[in-house]
Amino acid sequence: MTTSTLKNENVEAEAASASAKKEDEIEDMSEEEKMLADIEAEQAKSEAKESTVPTVAPTLIRSSEAKDKGSQLDELLNKASEYSAFISGDMKQLQEEMAMKAEMDDKKRGKKRKPTGEEAKSMAEYQSMNADYKKDQKKAIFTQPPNLAKSCTLKDYQLEGIRWMASLYENGVSGILADEMGLGKTIQVIALFAHLLMQGTTGPFLVVAPLATLPNWIREFEKWLPTLPCIRYHGTKEERAEFFMKIDPVTKQNIAPLKKKDVKAKHFPVIITSYEVAIRDVKKLSSLGPYTYMVVDEGQRLKNRKCCLIKSLKVIEAQNRLLLSGTPIQNDLDELWSLLNFVNPTIFDDLSVFQSWFGFKNIGQETTEGSIMKNEREEAIVSKLHDILRPFLLRRVKMDVLSDMPPKKEVVVYAGMSKLQRGYHANIEKGILRAELMKAGIKEAHMISQINTLMNHRKNSNHPFLFGEPIDNATGQHVGTAHPQLLIRASGKFHLLDRMLTKLHEKKHQVLIFSQMTEVLSIIEDYLVWREWKYCRIDGSTKIDERQRQMDAFNAEKTNGAGGKRNDNDDRHFVFLLSTRAGGLGINLASADTCIIFDSDWNPHQDSQAMDRCHRIGQDRPVAVYRLLTAGSVDMEMMEKQISKKKLDRMAIAGGDFRKGGSRSKSDKLNHATLEKLLEDDIHDFANKSDNIEDIRIDDDELDGIMDRQRLFEKGSNELKAEGRMYDILESKTSDNPLEAFS
Known part of the structure; x- marks a missing residue:
């Protein structure tokens, strides 16, 4: 064989490999995500050709540079401290006077004048509620905006979230609402718009969100704030063009192009659009600006500061920006800086300064836990990070604010290789x-x-x-x-899955199974057909309407049994198959009480989003999450990466205690013992789990223990051991738990 032939074969092999790798990486994406990935790949290729200067990592910082970076850090800390003082003062006043709210509301309701006619009634009620509301806000008693639907009631933590966002608006800064998934970030945004309208502030308002979540945004606006119209700005080019025409309110016909004065009208619709359309129609959307508020849902999508989406959104002028993200840290702190730079570009304008102080790369390997502890002792580096983030980040988790939320436990279960x-x-x-x-x-x-x-x-x-x-x-x-x-029998994981599903079916549970690979879902589908168990399935190719139909069918099992109770008969939908990325957003499957992560993601937050499909408001049973790992395989390496990233998340976010706007909710500072616990390994004996277990499986006693819900959630003397030979229970070490778990 000639040298040229060998070279050609190698080139072809490499091309085939690159193509296969790309297919593996995107097979779990929705159609919209695939389109965005293609756009950004082309852009990256173009930028790579234009770039001629190689990137070299800095090795040493000269003393003059260190001094300059130190002064820049001090300036950043001072700015953050000022904003924190404003916001924490506002929130403290709100907390002190929240108790007065109920009593005042009762008095107002008792004094309300009874109008004589329908028109007079409508006018008088509006004038009354508007005057009372403005009066309340001046006193910093944050009440539910009265223009929200009467049948809807905000929870106290949601009222605090709206007051925090209003404080940001009043202080001319933007922020990140990082509440854990399932706590109503969408509702808080709608209530913020309602509050601004009551204060006489009009739009236009723009919401940019994943395509799969657009129907939910429309539904929530119609439910919570029906007086403010909203439009799903999507569809064909021609359909989107119609929106830029003024519509006659009577005939509903296009009569003239929209003008600047039209978008400032009180009832100009909220524009709700997808990432892809925001990129394609950036010029048209910009023509309606400046927007009073631009909200980006699933804001972690902007973690790459060079991505096409963030560049397009930065072109759209907005007086205020708000990111919604239940997972503000995905992989590293550079990505968090990208989010902060998007919302407050004048404050977070120098990534190099941020990197020089807050590297924390690959905790446990590149950055040791000991070096972090040393830096905190000597220079309070972690505490300074928290201080910088404090005014711009608000995060509550379910265990903090939902007292009636059933518990969740995650169990890592190991399988040998066949x-x-x-x-x-x-x-x-x-x-x-x-x-x-x-x-x-x-x-x-x-x-x-x-x-x-x-x-x-x-x-x-x-x-x-x-x-x-x-x-x-x-x-x-x-x-x-x-x-x-x-x-x-061909797969150790499948053998384990079969044993687990058999027990779960006998005990009348409903199960979600997540995988990164759609081909894995197809093999599991063949297995479920053989078992004659009913199932549903969602992956990147599933259309929005079909997603909703399957969710409705699966959730109906919760109420379509005898007497409106759960359907425990064999005709129930027992399993819901979901691809991790396509099935991690816009999906509520709270009827399931079991989640199986068949194969893990490199990013722990993708798996956390998957778990939250069932562990959310509406869940009335304890939730068991089983993560399957093949011992001695790449699964172990992926789990190690997850553990490292969870440590970063716990240190930067949970350790910061961002449950109250502008200040810590508990102690004044992060203590040494708490930081040490935040940096502990999730699994203490993980390194030895791969040794000499290739040919064995979890024994019946251990499997029975972790599958028995009563034993799994037992406390006290009968509590199940946290570490077994072929399993580990992850409890307080997960980032989903409140900070008290680390204290």
Whole structure:
């Protein structure tokens, strides 16, 4: 074979590998996310060609540079301190006077004049509530805006959230509402708009959100603030163009192009659009600005400061910006800076200063826990980070504010490799998997990338049939179809899943199963068909209307049994299959009380979002989350990365205690013991879990223990051990728990 032929083959192999890798990475995305990924990939390619200066990481900072960076840090701290003082004073006053609110409201209701006619009644009530509301706000007694629907009532923590956002608005700064998923960030935004309207502040208001969540935004506006129209700005180019025409309120016909004065009208609709449309129509949307408020839902999407979306949104002028994100830290603090730079570009204008003080890269490896403790003792670095974030970040978690929220426990369960998986593992390491599978007659074998070994190991740890399924010579069918038990026995995780689902079905639970790979969902689907268990499925290809139909069908099991109770008969929908990324947003499946993470994401927050599909408002049972890991595989490496990122999240966010606007809710500062606990490993004996357990499985006693809900949530002398031979229970170490768990 000639050298040129070898080179050509290598180039082709690399191209095929890159293509396969890209497909693996995007298979779990929605159509909108795929489009955004393509746009941003093209942009990155273009920028790479234009760039001729190599990026070199700084090694040493000269004394003059260090002094300058120190003064810049002090300036940033001073700015943050000033804003914190304004906001905490406002929030303190609100807290002290909240008790007076109920009594005052009762008195006002008793004195309300009874109008004689319908028109007079409407006018008098509006004038009365407007005057009373403005009077209350001057006294800093934050009451529910009276223009919200009478049937809707905000919770106290939501009122505090709105007051915090109003304080930001009054002080001319923007922020991040980082409440945990399921606490009503959408409702708080709607109530903020209602508050501004009551104060005489009009729009226009712009909401940019993932496509999947647009129907929910429309639904919540119609429910909570029906007097303010909203429009889903989406659809074809022609359909979107119609919005920029003035509509006659009687005939509903387009009569003239919109003008600047039109958008400042009291009832100009809130514009709710998707990321993709915001990029495509950035000029048109900009023409309606400046916006009073621009809200970006799932704001962590802006973590990459060079992404196409953030560049487009920065073009759109807005007096105030608000990010909504239940997961403000995804991977590192550079991404958090990107969010802060978007909302307050004049305050957070220098990433290099932020990086020089708050590196914290890969905690446990590049940055040791000991060095963090030392820096905190000597220079209070972590505390300074908290002080900088304090005025611009508000985060409450379910366990803080929902006293009736059922508990949640996460259990990591380890599976050994099957003989087939061990053989595939060895072939991947040797680089001969494709050749061996082609010899075995696997049709899909020629498509396997030999270069992308990491993805091959991920697939093998889930199920070896992801590389292609052997044919049964006797029947001519795939072996999993001809012999379903072989489908189960081929994968250690599948064998474990089968044992778990059998017990869960017997105990009448409903289960969510998440995977990164849609092909894994298809194999599980084959298994469920064989078991004759009813199921639903959502992945990136599922249309919005179909998503809602399946959610409704699955959630109906909670009330369609005898007497309106749960349906425990075998005709119930037992399992809901979801791809982690496509199924992590805009989905409420609180009828399920069990979540199985079949394979983990590199990013722990993606898995947290998945768990929150069932552990949310409306859940009335304790929730068990089971995370499956194949011992001795890449699963362990991914879990180690998750543990490191959780430490960063706990240190930067949970440790900061951002439950009150502008100040800590408990102590004045972070103490040494609390920081040490925040940096502890989630699993103490994790390194030894891979040793000598390839050929074994969790025994019946351990499995029965973690599957028994009463034992799993038991406290006291009968409490289940937190660490078993083939499982670990993660409790207080998760970032979802309130700060008291670390104190």
